[in-house]
Amino acid sequence: MSRLYAKGRVLGFKRAKRNQRPDISLVQIEGVKTLADTEFYLGKRVAFVYRAKREVNGSKIRCIWGRITRAHGGSGAVKARFRNNLPAKSFGASVRVMMYPSRV
């Protein structure tokens, strides 16, 4: 097809055992398994695309944009900050990790 983004999953919010910080979400990118691999994705823009019942600006599809800010842990997970915090409904949902801004 014409996919120009890497697929990712929203794992949840940044959190400790009993408290969570919803301003930063954790994302797992497909194929990224080590800390070294995440370096490519830092700064890349992320889009959480979802559907809604009400039409806005001619479309029922909506999007929350964000950026990958840093790595999370040593196994390839990544922290992302979105323009508006992701809804908790997004846990486990797909996220699109674009290839821009490109540094290659």
Place this chain on the structure above:
Amino acid sequence: MIENLTSSRLCLITIAAQLDIRNGSQGAGSVYGSRTPALFYNTNDTTTASPGLKHPAKAVFLQHNYPRNSLLAAGVNKYSRSQVIAKRVLYKRKPTGAIAINAPAANKTVEVKGAKNGGSRVIAAAKAPRFYAAEDVALPKKNRKHAGVAKLRNTIVPGTVLILLAGRYRGKRVVFLKQLESGLLLVSGPFKVNGVPLKRVNQAYVIATSTKVELDATKIDAQLNDAYFARPKATKKAATEEAFFEGEKKKEPLAENKVALQKATDKVILEAVNKVEHLRQYLSAKFSLSKGQAPHALQF
């Protein structure tokens, strides 16, 4: 540093410190205040002037890139008024006379025709404003920041095949021509091959591949610069009621000279492209990620 100060300065600093504690510290004010000397020492003397001076006031009055004085504490400067003046080394410089101050624009008197019109009118040089606000509203400061021109990645060289990541032509493989003065990259499909015209693209939205087309950078027309891509200004009178209700305007066909320039530029590119096997098909194919491909692992 403190040792070099005179005892009087030290006293002043301690007094100032005491006042600070009592009154609450104020911000550092300008050392020169609002005085503007009428007679200047001009900068024809280049021996003492420092290079790289751009601001006209600096060039005349300061003649160097560093401030002559510094603030030690509130109201206490490192150098006294006479010491600062001594630093100007006036004995070495020759005054070249007063700077010409432009005479303020005078009011114009215009003759008016008509028997009962009073003969003449006085037109003020400074026009009175049409509107006076009821309350004084603070105006935001003007932004004087300018983003610098993005540095071209060393992987991007004239002739490099780039992958466009966003925009109408996302996924297309395209040939890089040159970087324009604004920092944007000038790029062409070529149009015949993949439908991408001469276009400006931001470096951040582009992946540079290792594939290169042998392109002579000098053969790119000098006409192609940021001004070439500027949008034509819409005439004000075009906004009639009819047009408003009609909706979108018809799209005008591309100017002939632009079509010709596209063809000429592409001709040069295609000559080089056709020499390499499969390169034309490569440029006409779109880039996309397939299953199992992770961008960080790809070698572009």
